[in-house]
Amino acid sequence: MSEKKSAxxxxxxxxxxxxxxxxxxxQSIAIVSYSGLTVAQxxxxxxxxxxxxxxxxxxxxRMFGLGLKELGIEGADDLLNGPNAFVFxxxxxxxxxxIIKEFIEKNKLESLKVVGGLLEGKVVDxxxxxxxxxxxxxxxxxGRLVGSLANTITSFVRVVEAYxxxxxxxx
Numbered sequence: 001m002s003e004k005k006s007a008x009x010x011x012x013x014x015x016x017x018x019x020x021x022x023x024x025x026x027q028s029i030a031i032v033s034y035s036g037l038t039v040a041q042x043x044x045x046x047x048x049x050x051x052x053x054x055x056x057x058x059x060x061x062r063m064f065g066l067g068l069k070e071l072g073i074e075g076a077d078d079l080l081n082g083p084n085a086f087v088f089x090x091x092x093x094x095x096x097x098x099i100i101k102e103f104i105e106k107n108k109l110e111s112l113k114v115v116g117g118l119l120e121g122k123v124v125d126x127x128x129x130x131x132x133x134x135x136x137x138x139x140x141x142x143g144r145l146v147g148s149l150a151n152t153i154t155s156f157v158r159v160v161e162a163y164x165x166x167x168x169x170x171x
Contacts, residue, residue: 036111097133
């Protein structure tokens with residue numbers, strides 16, 4: 001028996017390393033069952049994902065499961081049945097789930113559904129991913145924070161100015 005690995009084995013090991021990296025780098029991963037989607041729908045969904053820096057990938061459940069095992073993440077076995085796609089959100093945990101939810105609602109799809117996912121390295125159910133999709137995006141939250149800070153600073157300046165005028169007798 002030869003000690004050399006087959007080309008197929010080497011390719012699978014490289015793919016596993018890639019899957020492990022994708023899981024590690026993702027803030028959230030939505031696992032979606034996609035049976036029955038048309039090619040046009042999948043193409044549109046991939047385009048929407050790309051525009052938001054989200055990766056929509058069809059991977060073998062077994063390969064994804066091996067990646068989870070490699071990272072010590074347990075509890076996803078029940079989610080890895082049938083044809084699944086994996087939606088990796090790297091920059092904003094809300095982005096991928098939000099895209100999927102809006103796509104399902106817009107197209108009134110029953111052939112695409114969230115079965116669960118990962119959030120911060122922990123397996124979560126479909127309801128948790130749905131709640132995540134309902135949250136405002138990172139940009140919206142940051143905008144709200146900046147608005148709140150600006151209002152606070154403006155109010156503070158008004159109070160200081162009113163105090164200055166009172167002290168100067170300018171009322």
